[in-house]
Amino acid sequence: MDGVSFALxxxxxxxxxxxxxxxxxxxxxxLTLHLDRLRILMYEYISGKISELTPTYAVIEANSIGFMIxxxxxxxxxxxxxxxxxxxxxxxxxxxxxxxxGFSEVSERLLFRQLxxxxxxxxxxxxVILSSFSVxxxxxxxxxxxxxxxxxxxGIGLKTAQRLIIDLKDKVVPTAGNDGVLPLAxxxxxxxxxxIAALSMLGYTAADSAALVDKVLASQPDLPLNKLVKEALxxxx
Numbered sequence: 571m572d573g574v575s576f577a578l579x580x581x582x583x584x585x586x587x588x589x590x591x592x593x594x595x596x597x598x599x600x601l602t603l604h605l606d607r608l609r610i611l612m613y614e615y616i617s618g619k620i621s622e623l624t625p626t627y628a629v630i631e632a633n634s635i636g637f638m639i640x641x642x643x644x645x646x647x648x649x650x651x652x653x654x655x656x657x658x659x660x661x662x663x664x665x666x667x668x669x670x671x672g673f674s675e676v677s678e679r680l681l682f683r684q685l686x687x688x689x690x691x692x693x694x695x696x697x698v699i700l701s702s703f704s705v706x707x708x709x710x711x712x713x714x715x716x717x718x719x720x721x722x723x724x725g726i727g728l729k730t731a732q733r734l735i736i737d738l739k740d741k742v743v744p745t746a747g748n749d750g751v752l753p754l755a756x757x758x759x760x761x762x763x764x765x766i767a768a769l770s771m772l773g774y775t776a777a778d779s780a781a782l783v784d785k786v787l788a789s790q791p792d793l794p795l796n797k798l799v800k801e802a803l804x805x806x807x
Contacts, residue, residue, distance in 0.1 A: 572759040592767035610634055613659040616672065620655050624700075628672065630655055639672035641695075643701040647796040648674035662693045671697065677705050681742070688737045690730045698760050698772055699723050702803045724773060762787065765798045772803070 615640065625646045630637045630751030639657055643651070650653050657672030658679045671693060675680040678700060685696035702723045703711060711719045712735060720731040762783055769779035771801065780801040786793065 572648045593688055616670075617656040618654065620649060620653060623649055624770045624771075624793065625764070628657070630657065632670075637670060639670045640697060641672050641674075642678065642697055643790070643796050643800055644678055644704060645672060645738060647685065650796070658788045664687045669693065675705065681705060681708060684738055684741055685734070687775040688730070688734045691734065693775070695723075698725060698803065701772070704798060706723055707742065709742050712738050712742045713744050715739060724803060765802065768795075769802060 586605065595709075604703070616630050616632055616637050618630045618637075620628060621631045621636055622629035623646065625641075625643055627638055627640050628646075628649060630639060641657070650741070650802075655672060655674070658676050660671045660679055660682055662671060671679075673682065682693075682696050682700060685691050685699055686693060691699075700708065704714070705800060709779045710763075711771065715735050717728070717731045717735055720726055720734055721728055726734075764781045766776065766779040770776055775781070779802075782805050783798065784800055786801045787806060790798075790801065
């Protein structure tokens with residue numbers, strides 16, 4: 571190969587390498603910007619033994635692995651007193667966290683996804699909203715355009731409540747009959763300390779949690795834990 575041919579060979583090779591490199595950089599940039607849209611959900615549901623159960627999370631052991639899964643009060647009520655559970659999963663992946671949210675009913679997971687589609691409503695806020703209402707109650711509140719009921723939930727201001735109603739009113743249809751109702755399973759007697767701990771985990775200060783729980787207990791002293799926390803969440807501060 572003479573000098574000219576070798577030079578042409580080098581130029582062509584370098585051009586191809588440059589094109590490949592630019593394509594790779596573009597692909598990396600695209601994936602970085604759109605990773606949240608391209609990710610594929612790994613879990614549809616997790617089924618196994620209940621190793622730990624609190625009003626805000628459950629640890630489910632499946633195939634010798636313990637999954638810490640965030641739950642709502644509705645799902646807590648459905649799981650209470652049970653040895654095993656099946657939770658429908660929603661994965662929330664951020665740069666600094668990978669969280670699993672689980673629901674005992676598909677209908678509640680759907681509402682969770684719909685709530686998160688509203689600007690200003692993240693996973694924690696959506697979970698608090700679902701802990702404040704049963705699935706049929708929340709469906710009815712949205713269908714009726716009941717901004718005041720939504721506004722009572724911690725972390726929800728007037729503008730967010732109005733936006734939520736506007737965005738979801740045509741998407742959420744009240745469930746007919748008993749479909750979607752999450753049944754009570756062996757409700758236990760009220761436990762003030764655990765209710766306060768549950769509210770603290772949902773973002774309230776210890777003082778505010780105690781004040782809310784005590785206010786509910788003053789008028790309804792025999793509420794089971796799940797209803798005690800739910801009523802406390804509904805109180806205006």
